[in-house]
Amino acid sequence: PQGASVSKFAELISAQPNEVIKRLFMLGQVLTLTQSMSDELIELVADDMGRKVRVVSPEEEFAVVYHDSDDDLKPRPPVVTVMGHVDHGKTSLLDAIRDTGVAQGEAGGITQHIGASVVSIDGRQITFIDTPGHEAFTAMRARGAQVTDIIVLVVAADDGVMPQTIEAINHARAAGVPIVVAVNKIDKPGANPDRVRQELVSYEVVPEEWGGTNMFVEVSAKKRLHIDDLLETILLQADVLELRANPDALASGFVIEANLDKGRGPVATVLIQRGTLKPGDSLVAGTSYGRVRALVDPRGTHVDAAGPADPVEILGLNSVPVAGDEFRVFEDERDARKLAEERALRERLAAQDAKSHMSLDDLFGRI
Numbered sequence: 001p002q003g004a005s006v007s008k009f010a011e012l013i014s015a016q017p018n019e020v021i022k023r024l025f026m027l028g029q030v031l032t033l034t035q036s037m038s039d040e041l042i043e044l045v046a047d048d049m050g051r052k053v054r055v056v057s058p059e060e061e062f063a064v065v066y067h068d069s070d071d072d073l074k075p076r077p078p079v080v081t082v083m084g085h086v087d088h089g090k091t092s093l094l095d096a097i098r099d100t101g102v103a104q105g106e107a108g109g110i111t112q113h114i115g116a117s118v119v120s121i122d123g124r125q126i127t128f129i130d131t132p133g134h135e136a137f138t139a140m141r142a143r144g145a146q147v148t149d150i151i152v153l154v155v156a157a158d159d160g161v162m163p164q165t166i167e168a169i170n171h172a173r174a175a176g177v178p179i180v181v182a183v184n185k186i187d188k189p190g191a192n193p194d195r196v197r198q199e200l201v202s203y204e205v206v207p208e209e210w211g212g213t214n215m216f217v218e219v220s221a222k223k224r225l226h227i228d229d230l231l232e233t234i235l236l237q238a239d240v241l242e243l244r245a246n247p248d249a250l251a252s253g254f255v256i257e258a259n260l261d262k263g264r265g266p267v268a269t270v271l272i273q274r275g276t277l278k279p280g281d282s283l284v285a286g287t288s289y290g291r292v293r294a295l296v297d298p299r300g301t302h303v304d305a306a307g308p309a310d311p312v313e314i315l316g317l318n319s320v321p322v323a324g325d326e327f328r329v330f331e332d333e334r335d336a337r338k339l340a341e342e343r344a345l346r347e348r349l350a351a352q353d354a355k356s357h358m359s360l361d362d363l364f365g366r367i
């Protein structure tokens with residue numbers, strides 16, 4: 001057990017609750033039946049009463065290995081992360097795909113966060129994740145590579161392979177994700193797409209037409225050239241991967257970004273990997289937990305459900321989770337709360353004093 005109440009503890013070790021309270025009192029702890037005992041206290045009292053107990057952390061108690069049978073797995077949309085060097089046109093390319101104007105609205109013309117969007121082409125969905133190209137945002141790029149099926153590597157034809165181009169290739173490789181190259185800005189006078197191909201060969205990104213395994217598409221985000229070709233290529237690459245997931249399960253996935261909204265409270269954008277998320281579901285995301293009050297899709301529309309490969313905003317969490325946290329829905333809200341609170345407590349304890357060892361009294365004083 002963990003963090004069990006006095007009465008629950010007594011029940012678990014088949015002892016009289018009064019006996020437990022007496023033992024606690026002798027240890028200097030005045031607790032009532034409903035108050036909870038820490039792991040340390042549980043072990044101490046059990047030992048005192050000649051019982052052998054093993055404290056199982058909720059992490060252990062709720063550990064899961066997802067298993068889906070072949071019948072459970074249904075085709076799902078691809079998740080595509082757009083990566084590349086700063087200013088090579090990632091956001092502009094997504095604007096061209098979505099027919100939006102996000103890039104012009106960005107402060108200093110620089111993307112500073114991860115953004116998810118969804119497009120539909122001939123009835124097929126593609127989930128896009130935009131990442132920043134500025135060198136400071138390595139962690140976001142690594143995260144973007146880890147949650148995706150395909151990476152679209154944007155390389156400006158007038159600038160060629162640059163440091164974050166190489167970084168993106170390394171993230172893709174580390175995550176085992178295929179790369180589709182979008183050679184962008186071909187409208188520019190200094191554009192040299194063939195030089196980009198040659199440069200990429202040194203990093204083992206080789207065009208199919210040269211005997212390699214990478215699909216290349218020459219585009220102009222600004223002039224909206226060959227955008228359809230790029231989308232077709234992405235879908236072709238997705239077909240090769242035969243992406244599937246179980247939609248009929250309790251939802252799980254990753255937090256891609258999270259913040260505290262003045263009006264709406266903690267808001268987390270998650271990418272669902274398995275199952276279907278619905279309002280009313282109880283979930284844990286890192287040290288946060290809560291009941292889904294509302295789900296908002298990337299267009300700002302409230303939705304009743306979000307399934308595999310869907311990015312969706314969650315409202316209703318008790319705190320702001322950390323980007324990269326795993327999230328998971330629980331059947332029982334109490335379990336979600338237990339796991340999240342345990343994690344939060346551990347985090348606080350670790351942060352409080354990493355150097356000096358904490359005494360039991362310190363711990364007990366907090367209960």
Ligand code: GTP
Nearest residue numbers: 086087088089090091092110111133185220221222
């Ligand atoms: P970060 O997110 O900060 O890494 O930048 P980004 O890769 O998203 O680049 P962004 O889309 O913000 O574009 C950078 C600049 O390049 C902007 O001034 C765009 O207008 C310009 N640009 C993007 N695509 C093209 C293109 O195809 N042709 C031309 N001529 N300019 C482009």
Ligand code: MG
Nearest residue numbers: 090091110111
């Ligand atoms: Mg950008």
